[in-house]
Amino acid sequence: MSSFLRYLSFPPFAPCLAALLLLTPRAHAQNAIFLSEGKIEFERKINLYAQLENDNSWSDLQRKTMPQFKTSYFNLLFSHDKTLYRPGRDNTDNNKLWEQPAEQNVIWSDLADARSISQKKVFEQLFLVQDSIRTIRWKITDENRVIAGFACRRANAIIMDSIYVVAFYTDEIITPGGPESFTGLPGMILGIALPHEHLTWFATKVEAVPVTAAELTAPAKGKKLNNATLKQTMQESLKDWGTYGARYIKATML
Secondary structure, eight states, X not given: OOHHHHHTTOOOOOOOOHHHHTTSOOOOGGGOOOBSEEEEEEEEEXXXXXXXXXXOHHHHHHHHHSOSEEEEEEEEEEETTEEEEEEOSOOGGGTTSOOOXXXXXXXXXXXXXXXXXXXEEETTEEEEEEEXXXXXXXXXXXXXXXXXXXXXXXXXXXXXXXXXEEEEEETTBOSOOOSTTOOOSSSEEEEEEEGGGTEEEEEEEEEOOOOOTGGGOOOOOSEEEOHHHHHHHHHHHSTTSHHHHHHHHHHHHO
């Protein structure tokens, strides 16, 4: 089994809920705690080796000089029906690695009105994408995991016609949001894996902290457009970039 597949076996994360539990033991079953506001840290991990050509001598050299995975961190602030996903703490291990698409994303979501405002950097240009929230047809399964101390249930879906998504959500956090633009389950999504894209997001900790309206302000800088126009703009700009261009567009549109 490859190291990436071992990673996708989703080993449970160690609980990190000191701020939530205070001096009280973790409640179970009928005494479960249900959160409607707080802060979640997500670890975003991408398999860099999977992006390389298998039979290329330059790719073989790159495998010897760089790590297999690139890990970055994002914070998700949530309060009732609103969320804000944005870059979190730095990982100094990434200083010598090239920037990947979507590493600077800031995404504000109004779940009640099903709309979002996303700030996305595409090479050196900043876009402000204003659109409705993506509708995802989830299929909930009986598989369970514990992530960041919360009992989660698995759901599967297909987005953008061909991208297979595995999600784990908890109904102990009642805001139905998640990292990036993943929403639509009956609770907060704490884990996402895109196996064929070699990309995952998993919560490392959840903090039960008050979140003010000022902290949930939507991004405002960038050239305004919607998702369809952004995709068309990138397709026109990257039409001669082959596999790399297609992968870049897909990653940006997630």
